Amino acid sequence: MDLINLKNVEKKYKNGVTAIYDLNISLKKGSFTFVIGGSGSGKSTLIKMLYREEKPTKGQIIVGGLNVAKLRNKKVYKLRRKLGIVFQDYRLLPKLTVYENVAFAMEVIGADKDTTRQKVLKALEEVGLKNKVHNYPDQLSGGEQQRVAIARAIVNDPKLLLCDEPTGNLDPDMSMEVMKVLEDINKARGTTIIMATHDKDIVNKMKKQVLSLKEGRLVNFSKKGTYRNESN
Amino acid sequence: MKVIRMLGRSIRDAFKSAIRNFSLSLASISCITITLIIVAIAIIASLNVQNFTKEIEKDLTIVVFLENDSTSEDVARVRKEINDNKNVDTYTFQSKEEVKQKMQQESDVFNTVLDGWEGKDSPLKDTFQVKVKNVKQIAKTAKQIKNIEKVAVVRYGEGMVDKMISAFSSVEKGTYIVVIALIVVTVFLIINTIKLTISARRREIGIMRLVGASNFTIKTPFIIEGMILGVFGSIIPIVFTTYGYTAFYNHYHGHLFSELIKLIEPEPFIYNTSIAVLIIGIIVGMVGSAGAVRKYLKI
Numbered sequence: 001m002d003l004i005n006l007k008n009v010e011k012k013y014k015n016g017v018t019a020i021y022d023l024n025i026s027l028k029k030g031s032f033t034f035v036i037g038g039s040g041s042g043k044s045t046l047i048k049m050l051y052r053e054e055k056p057t058k059g060q061i062i063v064g065g066l067n068v069a070k071l072r073n074k075k076v077y078k079l080r081r082k083l084g085i086v087f088q089d090y091r092l093l094p095k096l097t098v099y100e101n102v103a104f105a106m107e108v109i110g111a112d113k114d115t116t117r118q119k120v121l122k123a124l125e126e127v128g129l130k131n132k133v134h135n136y137p138d139q140l141s142g143g144e145q146q147r148v149a150i151a152r153a154i155v156n157d158p159k160l161l162l163c164d165e166p167t168g169n170l171d172p173d174m175s176m177e178v179m180k181v182l183e184d185i186n187k188a189r190g191t192t193i194i195m196a197t198h199d200k201d202i203v204n205k206m207k208k209q210v211l212s213l214k215e216g217r218l219v220n221f222s223k224k225g226t227y228r229n230e231s232n
Numbered sequence: 233m234k235v236i237r238m239l240g241r242s243i244r245d246a247f248k249s250a251i252r253n254f255s256l257s258l259a260s261i262s263c264i265t266i267t268l269i270i271v272a273i274a275i276i277a278s279l280n281v282q283n284f285t286k287e288i289e290k291d292l293t294i295v296v297f298l299e300n301d302s303t304s305e306d307v308a309r310v311r312k313e314i315n316d317n318k319n320v321d322t323y324t325f326q327s328k329e330e331v332k333q334k335m336q337q338e339s340d341v342f343n344t345v346l347d348g349w350e351g352k353d354s355p356l357k358d359t360f361q362v363k364v365k366n367v368k369q370i371a372k373t374a375k376q377i378k379n380i381e382k383v384a385v386v387r388y389g390e391g392m393v394d395k396m397i398s399a400f401s402s403v404e405k406g407t408y409i410v411v412i413a414l415i416v417v418t419v420f421l422i423i424n425t426i427k428l429t430i431s432a433r434r435r436e437i438g439i440m441r442l443v444g445a446s447n448f449t450i451k452t453p454f455i456i457e458g459m460i461l462g463v464f465g466s467i468i469p470i471v472f473t474t475y476g477y478t479a480f481y482n483h484y485h486g487h488l489f490s491e492l493i494k495l496i497e498p499e500p501f502i503y504n505t506s507i508a509v510l511i512i513g514i515i516v517g518m519v520g521s522a523g524a525v526r527k528y529l530k531i
Contacts, residue, residue: 051442073529074447081444091439107241108445110234152443 002026002062003160003192004050009059009069011045011216019045021216023059027194029159032186034203035196036227037213043196046213047164050194051085052076064159081109083160084153084191088168090145092137092152098124099133102152109156123151126188127181143174147181154185161185163195167202175202200227238449246456253429257461260425260520264465264513267418271411272473272509278407279505280488283496285400289367294374294388296360306382307358313380314360319373323362331356357384367397415516422520426458430524437528447529454525455518462517463510470506477502 004027011020019042027033035043048054049061052068061068064082071079092101102123106116124130127147137145146166153161167175179202186193197203203210203226210225250257298310314323336343364370370388378386440450478498486495
């Protein structure tokens, strides 16, 4: 079954730049997909449209049964509760501990304390940070901070995890740490993962399906793909 | 359960934010305080103007003098017509004889002079004293009565009354405009101050949006924060209203300038005014913060 379906999607920004041209993609539930391409290829725009930070100018985007392109501003939270998002810059709250940062995602959607506690600890265990619950983000390494962000993204049991260059700020060792966590989540939870990246090594090592974009167009979609030169 | 939990969280967050951004909160509170003091003065002034306008209006009377040769049938007919006039509230009738007796009682000079006149010779006239319902239409009503047959003269203190009524109503309108303008200005000031506290929390709001907090959840703490600022901002104006007005009232013994202008008694007037000031403060704070947070809820 397809979790994500894009039909004839086009995105033109207000300044006249077209970031995506006529994109047609469908991604299966439980899949792990890399979105690759150089700067300006439209991979960030694609991710942003999937969580409705940007609206497509044309076409249809279905995520988990929700018509994202037609989703009204007030209802965006319904989509956001179905997915987790991880960014290059972690986006943690510096004044909260690791535990509080992850629990924050549960609190703001109105979960009760017991459920919150149980799920937060489970998520932190999955990313291997159960022993750092009382630390603050600035006491952690970049890789650990990103894992906290991943824990926050999965704490609500989303079907889909969107990652926008999650290893962009990390050295190769830490990147692999993060990739391992993502792969475990994909396998253990069956969470569909879409990850935008420009890191060749990671793509080549992971051997997942690869979606290459170039100047806003889909140039290649291969199972067990590698980072080809043509998409650069 | 969920709603109560979310509300509890909102209130907690609102207090946290108000305390964390103490200097900004203080700025908002002072700004609300100053406005509310002026608003309170304006309310007190306009209600007092309204009050003594009403008092004066209550005393306004149209005096209707009938022709000297009016018969008792004429009197009955005029009485009926006055009675039928829609703007007439109450009226009293005094016949020539009653007027004469009254005047004779008042002074010895009148007593001897009037004694010689009886019946048709008497220069005195039958009179009606008429109170109207709507003072603004007193001139029209007087004219209508004047047109009744056998009515000789109608008096209601023309020029003076008209001028007073228009003066009071413009004072009242003026205070309303001042109050509304001040409230609008304060709302804008609060929008800007709360915008600053929000921009300090932009990151947090962004993350809340990302993890699926509804707009309502994001907005509520800020609106409650605005209400808290409104409540704190109205403390000084309420104290000012309560003690200030009572002192003012006592100092002037309940009258301003002359016996004619009566002040409203402090109780329960000051309590009602305080409540009005508090409610205005809360609403201003709420509207201000709701306006400030709006910008951050768009995607």
